[in-house]
Amino acid sequence: MTESINPPITDLARGHTVSRYDQELAKLRGIILEMGEHVVEQIQAAVSALVSREENLAFRVLDREPQVDFLALDADEEVFRVIARRQPTAIDLRIVLALSKIAGDVERAGDKAARIARQSIELDALGGGEDLLSPRLRAALSTLDACACCMFERGISGVARFDVRIALDIFEREPALYEASHAVRALLSDAEQEGLSARQTVCVLTSAHALERIGNHAANIAEQVIYVAEGQDVRFRNREILIETLRHRTL
Amino acid sequence: MITTVEEIQRSTSTAMRSGELARVRESRETVGDYSVPDARMRCRDIEVWYGDKRAIHGVNLDLGRNEVLSMIGPSGCGKSTFLRCLNRMNDTIDGCRVSGSIQLDGEEIYDRALDPVPLRARVGMVFQKPNPFPKSIYENVAYGPRIHGLTTSKAELDALVETSLRKAGLWDEVKDRLEAPGTGLSGGQQQRLCIARTIAVSPEVILMDEPCSALDPIATAIIEELIDELRANYSIAIVTHSMQQAARVSQRTAYFHLGDLVEVGETNQIFTNPQHRLTEDYITGRFG
Numbered sequence: 001m002t003e004s005i006n007p008p009i010t011d012l013a014r015g016h017t018v019s020r021y022d023q024e025l026a027k028l029r030g031i032i033l034e035m036g037e038h039v040v041e042q043i044q045a046a047v048s049a050l051v052s053r054e055e056n057l058a059f060r061v062l063d064r065e066p067q068v069d070f071l072a073l074d075a076d077e078e079v080f081r082v083i084a085r086r087q088p089t090a091i092d093l094r095i096v097l098a099l100s101k102i103a104g105d106v107e108r109a110g111d112k113a114a115r116i117a118r119q120s121i122e123l124d125a126l127g128g129g130e131d132l133l134s135p136r137l138r139a140a141l142s143t144l145d146a147c148a149c150c151m152f153e154r155g156i157s158g159v160a161r162f163d164v165r166i167a168l169d170i171f172e173r174e175p176a177l178y179e180a181s182h183a184v185r186a187l188l189s190d191a192e193q194e195g196l197s198a199r200q201t202v203c204v205l206t207s208a209h210a211l212e213r214i215g216n217h218a219a220n221i222a223e224q225v226i227y228v229a230e231g232q233d234v235r236f237r238n239r240e241i242l243i244e245t246l247r248h249r250t251l
Numbered sequence: 252m253i254t255t256v257e258e259i260q261r262s263t264s265t266a267m268r269s270g271e272l273a274r275v276r277e278s279r280e281t282v283g284d285y286s287v288p289d290a291r292m293r294c295r296d297i298e299v300w301y302g303d304k305r306a307i308h309g310v311n312l313d314l315g316r317n318e319v320l321s322m323i324g325p326s327g328c329g330k331s332t333f334l335r336c337l338n339r340m341n342d343t344i345d346g347c348r349v350s351g352s353i354q355l356d357g358e359e360i361y362d363r364a365l366d367p368v369p370l371r372a373r374v375g376m377v378f379q380k381p382n383p384f385p386k387s388i389y390e391n392v393a394y395g396p397r398i399h400g401l402t403t404s405k406a407e408l409d410a411l412v413e414t415s416l417r418k419a420g421l422w423d424e425v426k427d428r429l430e431a432p433g434t435g436l437s438g439g440q441q442q443r444l445c446i447a448r449t450i451a452v453s454p455e456v457i458l459m460d461e462p463c464s465a466l467d468p469i470a471t472a473i474i475e476e477l478i479d480e481l482r483a484n485y486s487i488a489i490v491t492h493s494m495q496q497a498a499r500v501s502q503r504t505a506y507f508h509l510g511d512l513v514e515v516g517e518t519n520q521i522f523t524n525p526q527h528r529l530t531e532d533y534i535t536g537r538f539g
Contacts, residue, residue, distance in 0.1 A: 087495055090535050
């Protein structure tokens with residue numbers, strides 16, 4: 001097959017011959033992105049409520065939680081519809097499967113935001129004032145929040161672009177997440193010095209754990225981004241080896 | 252955040268390009284391993300010309316034993332032309348020339364000394380449109396064995412007709428009306444009758460050229476089930492325009508484009524993670 005013939009111009013950006021198919025995939029992805037935006041706002045509001053002791057903010061987070069759940073249902077419905085109507089293959093199939101899993105991770109991240117809000121409300125019920133949390137504990141929680149929130153936002157950007165570099169960036173941030181989480185736990189291990197009761201300590205610890213889990217959901221999203229872009233399922237792979245492989249590939 | 256269809260298409264394109272470079276290579280060489288160990292048919296450097304026009308460009312492809320190989324591609328890509336090379340059906344077309352090597356169990360089928368008539372018994376063919384002879388159901392199946400001298404008695408022929416109709420999954424539906432005309436059957440039954448007719452002459456390979464394109468979904472499902480059963484005894488090469496059918500019935504899939512064999516591989520891999528961008532374009536419906 002040495003003689004070449006003029007290959008047709010196959011502009012991959014052109015989309016499907018059936019444009020309605022593109023609209024359906026775009027709608028599905030749009031739902032996930034909208035969920036992501038809501039969840040980012042929820043996380044930020046929940047952590048603000050916790051750190052700044054703003055009870056109203058915490059209640060607002062709980063009020064808004066069903067929005068994300070309803071969007072998750074919409075996403076599921078759209079996944080069923082696309083599979084039933086279009087029988088997606090290759091990258092389309094990977095996109096649909098990945099978005100279905102990502103919708104689950106985003107929805108669960110939203111649940112974690114609500115969990116933090118509940119802990120904040122419980123702290124208020126336990127009689128915690130504005131200065132309940134020490135400045136260094138607040139700072140440690142803010143650092144953990146920054147790590148988790150940044151990873152999650154990057155995850156949503158990954159859904160928008162299916163870019164392996166974004167996934168790599170998320171994986172590279174994981175050690176900082178665990179370090180920040182460890183710092184909060186270390187402070188709470190001496191609850192007496194922090195001036196917290198056992199129940200108050202559990203509330204803060206639960207919130208810190210929820211933030212760490214949000215970072216984990218972001219990493220799950222990053223795995224799906226790689227699945228779409230590379231066709232490789234990298235779940236359960238050794239993270240260090242994976243990061244090295246991705247660094248080499250994206251150079 | 253991006254929300255418009257155009258932006259999402261663009262980002263999908265980015266994802267497609269961000270994969271391994273080999274996955275979207277523009278090369279005209281076949282991607283994937285076209286050979287199989289202990290192949291039933293082995294095709295090398297196949298070129299087909301219709302007069303001055305070359306329809307097939309140096310295709311290499313093996314057909315394994317007890318496998319279904321599906322050939323997909325847009326109209327005019329050469330998949331049917333290639334299929335017809337496998338039992339020298341192209342010999343009947345004026346101005347058609349075939350070069351290269353096609354071996355059936357190690358025997359060169361384009362050898363001048365080889366008679367194409369017994370070859371077409373060994374490599375049977377089922378066509379797009381059911382084409383039973385204007386004869387009885389029985390005669391449709393008995394005709395081939397009779398002219399090839401495969402049976403010596405009426406009882407033996409009766410047994411062969413029954414066996415063939417059973418293998419084609421048609422016996423129970425026609426056993427009480429074997430003398431009825433074959434053309435009186437439904438489309439799906441006629442196609443299964445044609446398959447029974449093909450099986451009756453004990454082929455090694457069955458070629459199918461869009462065998463379900465004229466059938467409804469129920470008849471199609473019955474034929475697909477039959478193809479899966481026939482795989483136990485025969486090698487099957489099928490040309491189909493239905494990618495879902497290719498994904499359902501075959502173990503390997505070959506994608507043709509403008510006379511080139513672009514990619515061949517395990518069906519699961521072709522439909523989930525094709526390596527060539529032309530294959531990906533085609534099976535995802537991005538072909539304009």
